[in-house]
Amino acid sequence: MSTPRILTMAQAISEGIAQEMSRDSAVFVMGEDVGSYGGIFGATGGLLDKFGPERIMDTPISETAFIGAATGAAAAGMRPIVELMFVDFFGVCMDQIYNHLAKNTYMSGGAVKLPVVLTTAIGGGYSDAAQHSQCLYGTFAHMPGIKVVVPSNAYDAKGLMITAIRDDNPVMFMYHKGIMGLPWMAYLEGSSNAVPQEAYTIPFGQAKVMQEGSDLTIVSISQMVQKAMLAAHELQGQSIHAEVLDLRTLVPLDTQEILKSVRKTGRLLIADEDYLGFGLSGEIAALIAENLDSIVLKAPVMRLAVPNVPIPYSRPLEQFVIPQVHSIVQAAQALTVGKMAQART
Amino acid sequence: MQIGKEKLLWMYQTMVEIRYYEETMAAVYMEGKLPPNIQKGLAFDIGGGPVPGEMHLAAGQEPVAVGVCAHLCDHDTVVGTHRPHHFAIAKGVPLGPMTAEMFGKVGGLGKGKGGHMHLFDPAHNFSCSGIVGASMPIACGAALAAKKMGKDYVAVAFFGEGAANQGSFHESLNLAALWNLPVVFVCEDNQWAISVPKNKATSVPSVAVRAAGYGMPGVHVEHNDAVAVFEAAGPAIARARSGQGPTLIEVKTDRYFGHFQGDPESYRPKDEVATLRTKDPIGLLAQLLKAHHMMSDQEQAALTAQAHQKVIGAFEFARASAYPQAQDALADVFARNHADTRELV
Amino acid sequence: MIDITLPAMAWDGTQDATEALLDKWLVAPGVPVKKGQVLVSVVLVKAAMDIEAPQDGQIEAVLVQSGESFAPGTVLAQFAPAA
Numbered sequence: 001m002s003t004p005r006i007l008t009m010a011q012a013i014s015e016g017i018a019q020e021m022s023r024d025s026a027v028f029v030m031g032e033d034v035g036s037y038g039g040i041f042g043a044t045g046g047l048l049d050k051f052g053p054e055r056i057m058d059t060p061i062s063e064t065a066f067i068g069a070a071t072g073a074a075a076a077g078m079r080p081i082v083e084l085m086f087v088d089f090f091g092v093c094m095d096q097i098y099n100h101l102a103k104n105t106y107m108s109g110g111a112v113k114l115p116v117v118l119t120t121a122i123g124g125g126y127s128d129a130a131q132h133s134q135c136l137y138g139t140f141a142h143m144p145g146i147k148v149v150v151p152s153n154a155y156d157a158k159g160l161m162i163t164a165i166r167d168d169n170p171v172m173f174m175y176h177k178g179i180m181g182l183p184w185m186a187y188l189e190g191s192s193n194a195v196p197q198e199a200y201t202i203p204f205g206q207a208k209v210m211q212e213g214s215d216l217t218i219v220s221i222s223q224m225v226q227k228a229m230l231a232a233h234e235l236q237g238q239s240i241h242a243e244v245l246d247l248r249t250l251v252p253l254d255t256q257e258i259l260k261s262v263r264k265t266g267r268l269l270i271a272d273e274d275y276l277g278f279g280l281s282g283e284i285a286a287l288i289a290e291n292l293d294s295i296v297l298k299a300p301v302m303r304l305a306v307p308n309v310p311i312p313y314s315r316p317l318e319q320f321v322i323p324q325v326h327s328i329v330q331a332a333q334a335l336t337v338g339k340m341a342q343a344r345t
Numbered sequence: 346m347q348i349g350k351e352k353l354l355w356m357y358q359t360m361v362e363i364r365y366y367e368e369t370m371a372a373v374y375m376e377g378k379l380p381p382n383i384q385k386g387l388a389f390d391i392g393g394g395p396v397p398g399e400m401h402l403a404a405g406q407e408p409v410a411v412g413v414c415a416h417l418c419d420h421d422t423v424v425g426t427h428r429p430h431h432f433a434i435a436k437g438v439p440l441g442p443m444t445a446e447m448f449g450k451v452g453g454l455g456k457g458k459g460g461h462m463h464l465f466d467p468a469h470n471f472s473c474s475g476i477v478g479a480s481m482p483i484a485c486g487a488a489l490a491a492k493k494m495g496k497d498y499v500a501v502a503f504f505g506e507g508a509a510n511q512g513s514f515h516e517s518l519n520l521a522a523l524w525n526l527p528v529v530f531v532c533e534d535n536q537w538a539i540s541v542p543k544n545k546a547t548s549v550p551s552v553a554v555r556a557a558g559y560g561m562p563g564v565h566v567e568h569n570d571a572v573a574v575f576e577a578a579g580p581a582i583a584r585a586r587s588g589q590g591p592t593l594i595e596v597k598t599d600r601y602f603g604h605f606q607g608d609p610e611s612y613r614p615k616d617e618v619a620t621l622r623t624k625d626p627i628g629l630l631a632q633l634l635k636a637h638h639m640m641s642d643q644e645q646a647a648l649t650a651q652a653h654q655k656v657i658g659a660f661e662f663a664r665a666s667a668y669p670q671a672q673d674a675l676a677d678v679f680a681r682n683h684a685d686t687r688e689l690v
Numbered sequence: 691m692i693d694i695t696l697p698a699m700a701w702d703g704t705q706d707a708t709e710a711l712l713d714k715w716l717v718a719p720g721v722p723v724k725k726g727q728v729l730v731s732v733v734l735v736k737a738a739m740d741i742e743a744p745q746d747g748q749i750e751a752v753l754v755q756s757g758e759s760f761a762p763g764t765v766l767a768q769f770a771p772a773a
Contacts, residue, residue: 036612037540060510060546061477061538089476092511126392127449128399129460131475183711183733184389184607312674313460314449315397320671372705379735380709380759388711388733388759609737 004194008181010042012154012195013119016161017044017081019199021051024079027165028055030066031083031119040085041121041180063093067118071101074114079165084120087136087174101170102145113168117161118146123176123223123273125322126185130310133318135222138272138279140172141250147171147204148250152179152225153191156248159202166201176223176273188226205252209261213241215336216267219258219284221247224271224323231328240336242269250280258284259291266298267335271328276305299335304328348575350639352415354648356571357634359414360407360627362652363431366440367404367602369656370430370447374400374606389607395664396447398460401428405569405601408626409533410435412574412596413501416582422487422500424480425473426533427462432473432503438466440659445666451673452666458677478511480504481530485517488528488585499585500528506595507538509552518559518593527585529578530593535600540612556593566596569626572633599624692744694767696732700739701762709759710734712766719749722772730766747771 007015021027029044035058038045048056059066063084070082084090090097097118104112124133141148149164149171151157157175164171179191210225211232220228225246232242243261247254262268268288270281281303288301304323312318377383377394384390391398403410406428414423414435425432433443438454446453447461454464462475470487474480484502491498508514509532521528532552536543549555556563562584566577574596581592599621603610634640640648696710713731717723728740729749750768754760 032538033540035540040539058541058545060541061507062510062512064512092476092478092513127397127460129463129475130458131462132399183387183713183738184736185391186384186387186393189386307675309675309678310458312458313398313446313455313463314453314457314669315392316668316671317449317457317674320674375705375708379707380711386711386757388713389735607736609735611737 005197006192007154007158007195008042008192009151009154009157009175010045010180010182012158013043013161013175014038014045014047015195016158016199017165018047018050020162020165021047021055023199024165026077026079027081028057028078029081029083030057030059030070032059032061032085034058034083039083041175041177042182043083043119043175043180063089064096067093068096068100070116070118071096071104071114074116075104075112079115081117081119081165084118086132087120087122088131088134090120090136097146098143102143105169106145114170115168116170117164117173118170119173119175121177122150122174123178124311124318125178125223127313127315127318129313133311135174135176135274137174137221137250138274138283140174141280141283145170146251148174149204149248150174150176150222150250151248152222152246153193154181154195155193156202156208156246158195159200160204160248162199163201163204167204174222179223179226188223188230190226190229191223202248204249205254207248207254207257208246209257210244210246211242213243214265215241216269216332217243217245217258217261217265218269218271218328218332219245219247219261220271221250221280222273224273227323227325228271228328230325231332234325234329235332238333240332242332253283255287258287259295262288262297263295266296268297269302269304269328269331269335271323272303272305273322274305275308276303277308279305281305302331302335304331348572352575353572353630353634353639356411356415356575357627357630357640358648358652359411359435360571360630361649362655363407363410363434364404364627365653366430366434366656366659367402369660370396370400371402371404371602371606373660378607391607396461397449400461400606401604402602402606403428403431403600405599405621405626406533406535407431408569408571408574409503409531409596409598412571413529413531413578413582415575416578417499417501419469420496420498422470422484422498423503424484424487424500425471425503426477426480426505426508427473427475428505429462429464429473433464433466433471436471437469438464438471440655441662444659444663448663448666449668450663450666451669452662456673456677457669458674478504478508478513481508481513481517484528484530485521485526488521488526489524491527497586498527499582500526501531502528503531503533505538506532506534506536506543506552507541507546508532509555510546515559518556518561518591521591522560525588525590527588528591529581529585530591531578532593532595534595534597536597537600537604537613539604551595553593553595559593561591561593564592564594566594569596569598569624571626571630691750692769692771693765694729694741694744694749694769695763695765696734696739696741696760698762700734704735707761708735709761711759712754712756713738714756715752717749719752722746722748741766744769745771
């Protein structure tokens with residue numbers, strides 16, 4: 001039995017892209033520093049050497065132009081992968097994304113296909129301040145027409161990337177910098193895991209139960225999944241058994257798996273690194289609220305997320321606003337306090 | 346020599362101060378980021394140490410800041426980039442609070458909330474941004490306000506040659522020319538946009554030629570020299586101040602360090618920086634001053650010691666300043682209105 | 691026996707006491723390699739570098755493991771040239 005091949009999430013993403021590019025000559029990559037630099041966060045590492053500058057194209061700092069160009073090229077039959085270096089930069093090109101890439105298929109009655117993968121780096125925790133630390137998947141999930149994919153580990157990242165490239169629709173592929181496994185940023189090591197050599201797909205809209213439990217459901221995505229797993233391990237030691245659900249994709253969202261888990265446990269904690277207001281955590285809480293006829297909640301829904309403040313630079317401030325492992329543990333303890341009291345009587 | 350001795354000595358001492366500041370910051374930045382006392386398996390931890398996050402240093406680019414700011418006073422506005430220290434220092438931003446901000450301390454310009462790319466000093470009308478191209482529209486706004494208020498203040502937008510390919514550049518130049526705004530656009534061409542050289546990103550050899558396309562004068566400064574910048578900036582600022590509208594200045598300058606600290610610069614020819622340093626603008630100005638008997642060796646030593654002391658004092662201030670309380674993260678999202686009696690979050 | 695090290699030149703420009711990361715051994719001890727074949731990848735601050743076999747031969751003993759950091763001058767492995 002050979003030892004499994006552990007890859008970092010960055011390696012898994014670039015491998016998925018490489019395998020699809022070998023298979024399909026219509027796939028090419030555009031973005032800032034995607035070529036010899038290999039992408040600022042390693043997502044296109046090694047690709048320039050394999051495929052050359054005609055297919056791995058460094059662009060000027062002109063997001064509207066090159067992301068708009070991805071839309072146009074896709075409509076003309078190509079399958080572009082285009083990188084927005086930090087999701088926080090969406091402001092300079094959002095019209096092309098949400099008014100065109102997201103809407104042209106619908107406005108054409110389905111006639112126009114736009115097979116674009118828009119890759120982007122998300123997430124904070126390493127003091128990059130307000131303009132370089134956001135997650136914003138809630139913003140993109142809110143506007144109809146783009147699929148939103150947010151992996152938490154290398155194995156999922158490769159399968160989801162291959163699915164994204166093969167999908168004839170625009171897919172926003174959001175990778176958290178703090179789980180890419182880069183040698184220059186502290187990362188949660190659960191994100192590097194065994195990745196098969198061959199190409200494989202993971203369907204969108206399929207959440208994964210990372211760990212089964214009966215006391216509460218922790219729903220999460222991206223790096224927060226890795227924090228939830230660490231919290232769940234700690235909670236186990238206190239006889240609190242958490243079920244951890246990795247959503248993997250927000251559009252489409254696996255509502256059935258969320259409902260199934262909450263029906264089982266009766267307690268829901270949503271752990272989200274995006275802003276609290278008007279986002280992912282509210283969406284899931286609303287889903288539960290709409291299904292209260294088939295769920296018995298033992299406690300109100302609890303949401304952990306970044307409060308509606310810009311992400312502060314100073315380390316103690318940033319650690320306070322972004323939910324940490326200990327905040328997940330404390331929230332889970334608060335949620336299950338009734339259970340512990342019951343057990344003691 | 347057309348330029349007065351006082352201005353020349355100010356430019357020289359300020360460049361010495363900037364260079365020493367950047368060199369000091371380069372060393373301090375590395376504290377807490379290198380093995381062995383970081384996460385096992387990492388070569389570098391960007392989130393570690395007293396100055397965490399990204400760091401973009403301007404060693405080599407001093408002439409652009411001093412040559413322009415020598416013509417400005419506190420009322421004039423400067424909007425800078427993600428590489429802001431030389432602009433801030435030349436504009437008169439107090440070094441202690443500026444440094445404390447980068448340490449994330451409560452004595453910082455932004456109480457630690459902004460960090461190194463987001464330095465705000467309203468008293469000196471200085472601000473900067475981490476988003477490429479953001480400085481230009483904001484400088485237009487400061488110029489617009491000066492015009493509306495009947496003042497002869499000017500605004501200066503600094504940006505890199507990479508930003509000249511961003512939509513905001515084109516919109517800002519058109520707007521400034523159309524509305525005859527007292528703004529000067531200063532392009533720092535250090536030849537590199539992270540790993541992408543200028544000739545791979547820009548369709549013309551000199552950004553200055555684009556000025557004609559927007560109806561304003563364009564000035565190209567070929568040498569990374571404080572006097573050359575001073576002589577180009579003088580007429581441009583005078584034009585703006587006397588109501589004759591905007592100018593675009595492009596200065597060919599040299600970036601001695603990487604794009605960010607820790608940048609391996611594998612994309613850069615190995616001996617490029619060593620070659621650039623043989624034309625160090627600080628040494629060149631010293632030679633000029635001595636040739637014109639405006640500065641003796643003793644005077645140079647005294648100016649240098651004074652500049653170094655200022656920098657050392659700033660770092661001491663920063664280290665001694667306290668960190669903010671975690672709950673402070675929730676304050677300052679909104680400014681207090683005069684009429685407000687309740688807390689705003 | 692040849693000492694496999696990261697050449698001192700690689701550390702130019704870094705501060706004293708900066709350690710590098712041994713990222714991954716690409717060849718196991720005892721496996722024959724050709725001159726120039728990459729033995730190990732290391733990362734210093736943010737620069738990734740490969741260290742090659744100085745001659746045909748094999749690694750005899752690995753002295754620094756994957757994931758560990760090491761100071762300038764540290765011998766990473768002992769290399770036995772082919773006879």
